[in-house]
Amino acid sequence: MKKAFNKAHSFREMWEEERRKSLWDHKAKLNIEKLAEKKPSTVQLERKMMFYKSLVLEFDEMPKERNALFICVYFGNVINSFKNQAKEWLDKHGNVMRIIGEKELIDIKKGKITTY
Secondary structure, eight states, X not given: OHHHHHXXXXXXXXXXXXXXXXXXXXXXXHHHHHHHHHOOOHHHHXXXXXXXXXXXXXXXXXXXXXXXXXXXXXXXXXXXXXXHHHHHHHHHHHHHHHHHHHHHHHHHHHTSOOOX
16 A cells, blocks of 8 residues: 555656746746847747747656556646646747847838848
8 A cells, every 4th residue: 555655656756847847937937028128049039949849748748647556646637737837938938039029120120220
């Protein structure tokens, strides 16, 4: 019985990885709107977007059920929650890239930026 409990309890650790915990960082979510003002490079934004896209793909591939001897644990709802958070971060970074692109386009049209 204890062996089954320990195995089921170990499943929790996979959700506590640092890169997954960052999906729930509300302070960072509030700061993402300010990110457009800092004008990060497209390479920086693309790296972040690739990171979140890889998490989405990772969650897609995860088994929804895990067995700990005679205990079956269903993770479908947890996986969907984490996947939705990763998608939200992906969308937020894509939106920052769009905002920066729109501002640069306006500057180009006004003649403020002449070379790249």
